[in-house]
Amino acid sequence: MKSSHGRSRQQTAFAVCAAVLVLLVSLAGCVEHRADTIVIGSKNFPEQALLGEILAQHIEARTHLRVERRFYLAGSYICQQAMLAGRIDAYVEYTGTALTAILKDPIESDPAGVFAKVQSEYKQRFHFDVLPSLGFNNTFAIVIRGEDARNLHISKLSEAAPYARNWRAGFGYEFMERPDGYPGLARVYGLQFASTPRILDLGLLYRALLEKQVDLVAGNSTDGLIAARDLAILADDKHYFPPYEAVPIVREDTFARHPEVRGAIAELAGRISDAEMQKMNYAVAGEDRDTAEVAREFLHAQGLE
Amino acid sequence: MNTLSFFSQHSGEILQGTLEHIWLVASTMALAVAIGVPLGIVVARHPWLSKPILGSANMAETIPSLALLGFLLPAPWLGDRADRVAITALTLYALLPIIRNTAAGITGVDPAVREAARGMGMTPRQILFQVELPLSLSTVLAGIRVATVLTIGVATIAAAVGAGGLGEFIFRGLAMVNNRLILAGAIPAAALALLADFILSVLERRLRPAR
Amino acid sequence: MTNPSAGAPEAIIEFRDAGYRLADGQELLRGLNLTVRRSETLVLLGRSGAGKTTAMKLINRLHEPTAGQVLIEGRSTLDWDPIALRRHIGYVIQETGLFPHYTVEQNISLVPRLENWPPGRIRARAQELLALVGLDAAQFLPRYPHELSGGQRQRVGVARALAADPPILLMDEPFGALDPLTRVEIRREFLALQQRLQKTIVIVTHDTSEALLLGTRIGLMESGELKGLYAPKDFLRSGEPIATAYAQQIRDLEQFERGL
Numbered sequence: 001m002k003s004s005h006g007r008s009r010q011q012t013a014f015a016v017c018a019a020v021l022v023l024l025v026s027l028a029g030c031v032e033h034r035a036d037t038i039v040i041g042s043k044n045f046p047e048q049a050l051l052g053e054i055l056a057q058h059i060e061a062r063t064h065l066r067v068e069r070r071f072y073l074a075g076s077y078i079c080q081q082a083m084l085a086g087r088i089d090a091y092v093e094y095t096g097t098a099l100t101a102i103l104k105d106p107i108e109s110d111p112a113g114v115f116a117k118v119q120s121e122y123k124q125r126f127h128f129d130v131l132p133s134l135g136f137n138n139t140f141a142i143v144i145r146g147e148d149a150r151n152l153h154i155s156k157l158s159e160a161a162p163y164a165r166n167w168r169a170g171f172g173y174e175f176m177e178r179p180d181g182y183p184g185l186a187r188v189y190g191l192q193f194a195s196t197p198r199i200l201d202l203g204l205l206y207r208a209l210l211e212k213q214v215d216l217v218a219g220n221s222t223d224g225l226i227a228a229r230d231l232a233i234l235a236d237d238k239h240y241f242p243p244y245e246a247v248p249i250v251r252e253d254t255f256a257r258h259p260e261v262r263g264a265i266a267e268l269a270g271r272i273s274d275a276e277m278q279k280m281n282y283a284v285a286g287e288d289r290d291t292a293e294v295a296r297e298f299l300h301a302q303g304l305e
Numbered sequence: 306m307n308t309l310s311f312f313s314q315h316s317g318e319i320l321q322g323t324l325e326h327i328w329l330v331a332s333t334m335a336l337a338v339a340i341g342v343p344l345g346i347v348v349a350r351h352p353w354l355s356k357p358i359l360g361s362a363n364m365a366e367t368i369p370s371l372a373l374l375g376f377l378l379p380a381p382w383l384g385d386r387a388d389r390v391a392i393t394a395l396t397l398y399a400l401l402p403i404i405r406n407t408a409a410g411i412t413g414v415d416p417a418v419r420e421a422a423r424g425m426g427m428t429p430r431q432i433l434f435q436v437e438l439p440l441s442l443s444t445v446l447a448g449i450r451v452a453t454v455l456t457i458g459v460a461t462i463a464a465a466v467g468a469g470g471l472g473e474f475i476f477r478g479l480a481m482v483n484n485r486l487i488l489a490g491a492i493p494a495a496a497l498a499l500l501a502d503f504i505l506s507v508l509e510r511r512l513r514p515a516r
Numbered sequence: 517m518t519n520p521s522a523g524a525p526e527a528i529i530e531f532r533d534a535g536y537r538l539a540d541g542q543e544l545l546r547g548l549n550l551t552v553r554r555s556e557t558l559v560l561l562g563r564s565g566a567g568k569t570t571a572m573k574l575i576n577r578l579h580e581p582t583a584g585q586v587l588i589e590g591r592s593t594l595d596w597d598p599i600a601l602r603r604h605i606g607y608v609i610q611e612t613g614l615f616p617h618y619t620v621e622q623n624i625s626l627v628p629r630l631e632n633w634p635p636g637r638i639r640a641r642a643q644e645l646l647a648l649v650g651l652d653a654a655q656f657l658p659r660y661p662h663e664l665s666g667g668q669r670q671r672v673g674v675a676r677a678l679a680a681d682p683p684i685l686l687m688d689e690p691f692g693a694l695d696p697l698t699r700v701e702i703r704r705e706f707l708a709l710q711q712r713l714q715k716t717i718v719i720v721t722h723d724t725s726e727a728l729l730l731g732t733r734i735g736l737m738e739s740g741e742l743k744g745l746y747a748p749k750d751f752l753r754s755g756e757p758i759a760t761a762y763a764q765q766i767r768d769l770e771q772f773e774r775g776l
Binding site (some may be wrong): 326331351415417418421422423424425427431434436439440 | 576578598599600601602603604607609611613614615616617626628673676677686712770
């Protein structure tokens with residue numbers, strides 16, 4: 001039956017709309033990376049950007065692939081979602097965070113055990129490969145002034161108990177509240193301080209320590225200032241703090257598409273010590289240097305180009 | 306490096322972000338129309354339902370978008386994938402304009418036309434599909450246009466919970482204090498909204514029945 | 517759509533003590549007893565609110581009687597399938613209610629299309645009907661309602677009502693919205709149409725001259741009741757106020773003409 005003008009105009013308009021919508025959805029849905037590109041992500045603090053940059057530069061040097069950087073994603077959840085959706089191919093996570101925040105398992109303190117659990121569950125649940133640690137453990141660090149460590153001849157937390165009575169401690173709010181923070185620490189090592197620990201802004205902890213307003217702080221083991229100033233970490237010999245080893249996490253199918261990436265990342269395993277990481281963090285955060293440059297310097301120094 | 310050269314250097318990423326964004330919006334609109342238009346018809350047919358249905362949609366709209374996304378994150382199947390959370394929240398947001406306009410469009414049909422249709426022996430279903438919907442198309446489309454532009458905007462917030470899209474550039478740019486990165490997200494998002502508004506307005510005008 | 521006529525074959529429409537009351541208790545129609553015979557044109561005359569439209573809507577079941585019953589071709593409206601009943605009856609209203617998004621052709625051919633007539637037959641019928649109501653098919657079939665004048669629209673409305681050739685036609689103030697000149701013209705044409713088609717017609721109007729011109733019988737309605745049933749020639753002498761007022765109007769007009 002013949003349709004008249006208005007009717008068929010409506011129908012054409014509809015058809016066009018529907019076609020455009022279908023086109024858009026399917027086009028957007030099958031967004032593929034360009035065949036020779038992979039995407040490295042990172043969380044939103046300088047250490048993460050450094051690690052991402054190191055990974056990216058090394059892959060670019062060792063393979064013919066182009067690496068896209070998607071740094072400063074807002075956190076573990078965002079990175080995990082980006083991995084699941086295939087928007088990034090890899091990023092560096094910390095084993096303790098992977099265990100508790102992503103896998104939602106209870107925290108443990110045995111580094112090997114944690115790594116094994118994370119590796120097997122990530123493989124099973126998400127089809128992600130967890131690669132061996134880059135060499136450092138970004139966990140909580142109990143830090144005292146270097147001179148005190150030398151004068152008292154202490155290097156381990158278990159040696160600290162007798163002196164704690166004379167010290168004032170400074171902690172961030174979170175460390176005070178977390179069950180695996182101050183309360184557990186005091187219990188495990190029998191630490192009793194001269195008075196209740198002061199709660200300080202994270203950015204001011206080290207300054208307060210250096211200016212002798214406090215004698216002991218809880219920071220992160222890879223904080224840049226630890227290397228730059230005369231500070232010492234008391235070793236967690238009773239393994240109270242959970243492990244937060246830095247491990248590259250890569251999508252299984254990224255390795256399937258580009259097997260050469262596995263070899264490139266493997267060369268980085270164990271290369272970055274706590275001290276090395278501290279130095280690089282200080283260069284970027286403390287000396288305001290360019291992340292890519294610091295990363296390049298590190299790779300060059302390691303003979304890895 | 307000025308903004309223009311930044312854009313051209315990162316054109317691949319920006320295009321990908323734009324496509325991700327479009328996919329979020331398109332999926333949302335498909336769902337919102339599929340749910341909202343029938344609900345609008347129900348409200349038009351049974352005015353007593355307008356309060357509960359429009360009231361709920363209004364309530365969803367009133368919750369701040371970030372809060373709504375936050376509410377949905379702990380949900381069992383939804384929270385596992387950020388794009389599910391995002392599309393669910395975005396759909397809830399898009400419902401109100403669509404339901405409201407569909408209901409208004411249908412009740413706005415000339416009562417004489419409706420009476421003539423009924424009196425001539427059209428079934429309620431025939432009246433709906435051959436008279437009421439075609440005559441309210443322009444109004445319904447106006448609702449879809451509002452909802453689409455709204456969705457394009459709120460979808461930028463969805464990046465905060467990991468759904469990707471153009472908002473991700475904005476959040477990353479904020480964290481890195483990099484204005485060009487922020488613009489790489491903001492400008493395409495604004496352009497998308499303007500384009501969608503323009504295209505749908507043209508369509509709306511075309512489909513308006515001449516009086 | 518076929519329906520075996522039971523009872524009196526001449527009584528196409530029959531009101532038996534029919535009444536209609538709203539949900540809030542307001543009674544719009546009370547105790548209506550009336551028969552409309554085949555091929556007659558019954559005019560329901562009265563002021564607004566007299567219950568004429570209500571009575572008419574009981575015929576095509578747009579209202580259902582809350583008291584008594586209404587029989588169409590011998591069967592109660594409640595026993596008919598409402599859709600089938602309405603397609604069996606042509607319906608013309610004052611505002612016409614043409615679909616603005618349909619052309620004249622699509623509007624006219626609505627019921628035939630709903631009844632799945634073959635396309636060729638539909639086209640032919642549309643052309644035939646336009647000719648019947650005095651409009652040029654080639655010119656008007658592709659036009660939209662908003663492109664037509666009031667009179668043209670009304671004619672299309674009538675054509676639409678007649679499209680499936682229903683035996684019964686209902687018209688609710690069909691010419692009320694037209695200017696006086698067009699009204700006169702269209703009434704005259706309608707008379708001619710009536711003669712040709714011989715349908716059973718019920719017209720609702722408040723216009724006495726229309727009632728006198730078009731009706732074979734006039735039913736006077738007031739306050740929800742049928743006050744009287746008259747042949748047109750008996751109506752003016754009936755003594756009813758509305759008739760008397762009309763007669764006076766005619767006398768005044770004659771006087772005016774003599775004075776000129």
